[in-house]
Amino acid sequence: MFESITGNFETIFNKMRGRGRLSEQNIQDGLREVRVALLEADTNYKVVKDFIKKVTEKAVGEEVLKSVTPGQQIVKIVQTEMANLMGPGDSTIKYVDGDITVIMLAGLQGSGKTTTAGKLANMILSKGKSPLLVAADVQRPAAIEQLKVIGRQLNIPVYSEKGSNPLKICKWAMKRAFLDKHNVVILDTAGRLHVDEELMLELNQIKKQIKPTQIFFVCDSMTGQDAVNSAKEFHSQLNFDGVILTKLDGDTRGGAALSIKAVTGKPIKFVGLGEKLDKLEEFHPDRMASRILGMGDVVSLVEKAQLAIDEKEAEKLEKKIKDNTLTLDDFLNQLQQVRKMGPMKDILGMIPGMGKKMKGMDVDENQLKRVEAIIRSMTLEERMNPEKIEGSRRHRISRGSGTNSQDVSQLLKQFKQMKKMFRSLGDIDPKSFQGGEGLPTDAMRLPRKIRSKRKKVKRKKK
Structure with missing residues (x-):
């Protein structure tokens, strides 16, 4: 995940850390490289411009320039601003008490909507809910059969009709959900290879008459800027509630993850990290920022x-x-x-x-x-x-x-x-490491510059 951009960031930050004290010029040079790395990752130009401006304002400051470890300080600033760029995180699904919660999935063809519908249903099922999958994609050949296969794997029912239009399928699916006592309905709608009037008219009709509780835009993270542009168009037409990023397990450039929240103003809800139906995870901006910057993700690993x-x-x-x-x-x-x-x-x-x-x-x-x-x-x-x-x-x-x-x-x-x-x-006693006791003397020594400063302070006091 994000191998290219992560490698670029690690190289940039290693240079900064190795310089000891940084000058304003050094910081500007480093941030210029950060800008290039983000643009190479296919991040939206305006997003990059605003991001660099915010980081520069915090990095080129007296506190950082006089810091004992300015390189580390800058890394921390970049990490915080990157998390802010993708956040705040919100992976909640708003369920309707005593009624049917309807989740509508929209996106371009090939973005992974059908597989995501199955993953989402599997996640909802694990929360004790009773989901119904609806095959409302009549455009793509085999889309209905694919959803049926997924439904059988998860033991979740799939509603479909042959020779009908998407709106009627969704209407009858709602009646079926009521009769069979399903409390969540997931609509797998059709996509196109590009945004067009016919697609948007179809989706708007479903939104107007079915009134979904939430609309999620399913986005292929490997398409970078194209994904962001299509998200912007879908949002202007549907005003969706959140984004699901798919195919994040591939060597994605990272531009979609970094840009989509800033461009649409809507949170990234979940991320798909594999083809298996249990590979849908909640999105955490701080953890994702750490992974993009090559710092790992210990919290997710522990979970x-x-x-x-x-x-x-x-x-x-x-x-x-x-x-x-x-x-x-x-x-x-x-x-x-x-x-x-x-x-x-x-x-x-x-x-x-x-x-x-x-x-x-x-x-x-x-x-x-x-x-x-x-x-x-x-x-x-x-x-x-x-x-x-x-x-x-x-x-x-x-x-x-x-x-x-x-x-x-x-x-x-x-x-x-x-x-x-x-x-x-x-053979090592863990207690010996508490409070620094038992550590080698060298490990407890302060850096030479700090020790010399402390000696001078003591002499002045005398």
């Missing part, structure tokens, strides 16, 4: 871990690590839980500082499957006591897992090193 990792199992694992009794069965269990969190590349991308290192690098998900296959090919005794695995056993395991003996040896070596690392960590 994913909480959903995927069983707390009781984690406690058992912690005890085994402390007692140095970790087995390959435990390792396999943890591997399966980590895989529930999503693709490894996405998980690693949430770790601060990993953005630049991940650029151009592809994480082989099949490697994790090979590790799982190797462990499953072992007997229970071998998993409990890996040191018993030697020549003939190693050969048998490699044949059973479809790998080779070197792969088995490598896994055993890595597991041994991991246990050794955990054992060394277990």
Whole structure:
């Protein structure tokens, strides 16, 4: 996600951090590079101009220029302003108490409306609601069938009619929702390859007669400026309530995410981060700003871990690590839980500082499957006591897992090193780090310039 723009920002900020004290000229040069990075990411020109102006006003100030770490200060200013540009965050869905909540999805053809309708229905279902999907896209061939397939996967009913027009389909769908006691209706409307009068007339008729509770504009984040321009046009016609950004798991340029809130004035509600129907997440501007700037997203990483990792199992694992009794069965269990969190590349991308290192690098998900296959090919005794695995056993395991003996040896070596690392960590008393106690003396020393200033102050007092 955002690999190109993230790499550019990391290069710019590394230069600033490495300069120690910054002059006004240095700051201007750095922000000029920030401007270029944003424009290369296909961010709206006016948005970039206003953004740079706000950052400059705060960056070229006495507080920053005299700061001990001016480079870090500027990074913080850019991060804050970027979050403000995309925010404030609002991922709420306004449900109507005692009546049917109607959510209408609009957007260009190919933006991912039908898949998003399924993802949204899945999210709403998890909140205890009863959604009904409505196939109101009669323009695109196979759109109705695609929604039916999604409905079957989620066990959510889909209302459709052959040879009817979108308005009638939506009207009859509302009656069906009332009779079957569905409290949420999601309208998957038609799109075009471009904005035209026929499309807008159709959508306006649905809006006028169905009176949807909320209208969400579904936007392909990979199209950059084109997405922003179409959003502006749709908003002028429909006055939608929020935006759903799709295909954010690709190497998007970032321009759509950075521009769309500023141009339309409407919040980004949700983001699609994959093709699977559970890959729709709430949008958090501060977290997205951190990810774009290569600072990771620790909060989202922790949330994913909480959903995927069983707390009781984690406690058992912690005890085994402390007692140095970790087995390959435990390792396999943890591997399966980590895989529930999503693709490894996405998980690693949430770790601060990993953005630049991940650029151009592809994480082989099949490697994790090979590790799982190797462990499953072992007997229970071998998993409990890996040191018993030697020549003939190693050969048998490699044949059973479809790998080779070197792969088995490598896994055993890595597991041994991991246990050794955990054992060394277990010898450290966590309490010794509280309040700086137990830290090496060098780690507690202040920078030389600050120490010398403090000595001068003490001498004056004497």
